[in-house]
Amino acid sequence: MQNTTIVETHSLSKRYGNGVLAVDSVDMSVRRGEVYGFLGPNGAGKTTTLRMLVGLIRPTSGTAAVAGHAPGDPAGLARTGSLIEAPGFYPYLSGRENLRVVADMASVDGRRVEEVLDVVELRSRASRKFGTYSTGMKQRLGVAAAMLKDPDLLILDEPTNGLDPQGMAEMRKLIKDIGQGDRTVLLSSHLLGEVEQICDRVGVISNGRLVKQSTVQDLIGEEGVLVRAQPIDRAQELLTKMFGIDAISRQDGAIHLKTKPENSVQVNRMLMAAGVDVSELRPFERSLEEVFFQLTGEKQGS
Amino acid sequence: MIATIKSEWRKNRFRPAFLVGSGLIAGITVLIYSGNWYLATHPGKTERVVSLASLYPAHFVDNVLGAGFPLGAAMAIVLGALFAGSEYSWGTLKTILTQGPGRMTTWAGRVVVFAAWMGIMTVVLFVVGGSYSAVIASFEGQAITWPELETVAKGFGAIWLLFAVNGALGMTLGVLIRQSAAALGVGLVYLLSVEIIAVRFIDTVSNGDYKWIGNLFMGQNANALISSITPSAIAPAISAQQALLVLAAYLVGLLVVAGGLLRLRDVT
Numbered sequence: 001m002q003n004t005t006i007v008e009t010h011s012l013s014k015r016y017g018n019g020v021l022a023v024d025s026v027d028m029s030v031r032r033g034e035v036y037g038f039l040g041p042n043g044a045g046k047t048t049t050l051r052m053l054v055g056l057i058r059p060t061s062g063t064a065a066v067a068g069h070a071p072g073d074p075a076g077l078a079r080t081g082s083l084i085e086a087p088g089f090y091p092y093l094s095g096r097e098n099l100r101v102v103a104d105m106a107s108v109d110g111r112r113v114e115e116v117l118d119v120v121e122l123r124s125r126a127s128r129k130f131g132t133y134s135t136g137m138k139q140r141l142g143v144a145a146a147m148l149k150d151p152d153l154l155i156l157d158e159p160t161n162g163l164d165p166q167g168m169a170e171m172r173k174l175i176k177d178i179g180q181g182d183r184t185v186l187l188s189s190h191l192l193g194e195v196e197q198i199c200d201r202v203g204v205i206s207n208g209r210l211v212k213q214s215t216v217q218d219l220i221g222e223e224g225v226l227v228r229a230q231p232i233d234r235a236q237e238l239l240t241k242m243f244g245i246d247a248i249s250r251q252d253g254a255i256h257l258k259t260k261p262e263n264s265v266q267v268n269r270m271l272m273a274a275g276v277d278v279s280e281l282r283p284f285e286r287s288l289e290e291v292f293f294q295l296t297g298e299k300q301g302s
Numbered sequence: 303m304i305a306t307i308k309s310e311w312r313k314n315r316f317r318p319a320f321l322v323g324s325g326l327i328a329g330i331t332v333l334i335y336s337g338n339w340y341l342a343t344h345p346g347k348t349e350r351v352v353s354l355a356s357l358y359p360a361h362f363v364d365n366v367l368g369a370g371f372p373l374g375a376a377m378a379i380v381l382g383a384l385f386a387g388s389e390y391s392w393g394t395l396k397t398i399l400t401q402g403p404g405r406m407t408t409w410a411g412r413v414v415v416f417a418a419w420m421g422i423m424t425v426v427l428f429v430v431g432g433s434y435s436a437v438i439a440s441f442e443g444q445a446i447t448w449p450e451l452e453t454v455a456k457g458f459g460a461i462w463l464l465f466a467v468n469g470a471l472g473m474t475l476g477v478l479i480r481q482s483a484a485a486l487g488v489g490l491v492y493l494l495s496v497e498i499i500a501v502r503f504i505d506t507v508s509n510g511d512y513k514w515i516g517n518l519f520m521g522q523n524a525n526a527l528i529s530s531i532t533p534s535a536i537a538p539a540i541s542a543q544q545a546l547l548v549l550a551a552y553l554v555g556l557l558v559v560a561g562g563l564l565r566l567r568d569v570t
Binding site for chain 2: 085091102104
């Protein structure tokens, strides 16, 4: 099931009337059944790309196929649920009535409204007017509307935007639950932890270009062990002999050793036997954040 | 198409703007009738002379036509601008355009529901006007005699068309400007000021040689259409048929332009 793609773009580009190239030759593929994280800093081109995928914006050049159809094609939209940027609903209608409006438009049975209200745990407050909803409730109603069609593909654009930490955690859990089984979720975010926790694969976009697309694990890189020892040069010499020069690198006064964490015992024993004092020895994994900043050229902490 | 009409009707049937608009139309009609009734029963209070007989049911169509244009038409512009423009400001356009029906189907469904609301407002206008005229006749001890059905039908059709055309102007401005506040402002300024000044200016150029251009404006044709139904001492410069054709052309033209803009432009 995961080998077929449900979203595929080729050289997809969008240049706005003011000359700004928002999306530049993006080649993206989202596999059926996966949770795909579309990661990038604010203004990188995530929302523009997603708007093109649902047919709200026409690309300047390039092609895209969504659920087997051109973006915006009624047949493709019938299998796609989306929440693009802030949820847009009628403030004078209740949450339930808003969902009924969307259900009518999508030719979905009205009973489905109650089902999705249950999924997003909003049924008890569904009679209140949308204008009185909190940000979290609005976002959940947006997800509920996206799920009305029981879609094969769910496109969620920054669904945790504006939520407090508890709301974010609840939304992450909701997306994880929704992404179970055969349903595909394409999730855009600028929150690295969120993507790391939820997604199977990620695409990183920067300045309109897709700079990397892979699994989270591949992106983070191979497993390794971090070693702090004195004298550090002697430790490096011994580890190079043991694992080879390609497995060793020095960073911030520590040695990064490409090996399985299970080999830590062997490393410790060898260094101790050679009279090297080991002060720190632990599994080492690059965070998605480090990779992200490296790929996008953004500065950490800026 | 049925799905979009169903959806549009569900969201607009209790829309405050339409409910308030209908209430205002009813209120304006009551106010006009009340004022004229007072003047008719208190002669000499003002220079204006109002015949009591003109307020009886036999003439109620004349009176509601007076309330329908330009006040009702101005309200239709406001409603049209709100109807189209608020979809942009609330971000609901992207929600409805990503549900499946194409943009033109969605637009057609919206137009049908707006036209239905203009029909409801026309009904309100006629029911309130007719009822008030019957109340006056009863109070004054007169027999209630209604106008011919043909006159009522013509008046109803004319008011619906005027509401629809002016509403279409508001909707087109709402789509063009992508918000409601500026759209309704521009629409009202056009109806109540720009058009009147433009027509007067054109009439004076070259001793009226270009009057035919002035006769193509919406307001001129709206007045001509109303004059063709109500008794008037001065024959209108535009025939009823021409007025009907010009207004119908405006209606179709405005809806096509708005639909085209919706179809071609990005929804950002």
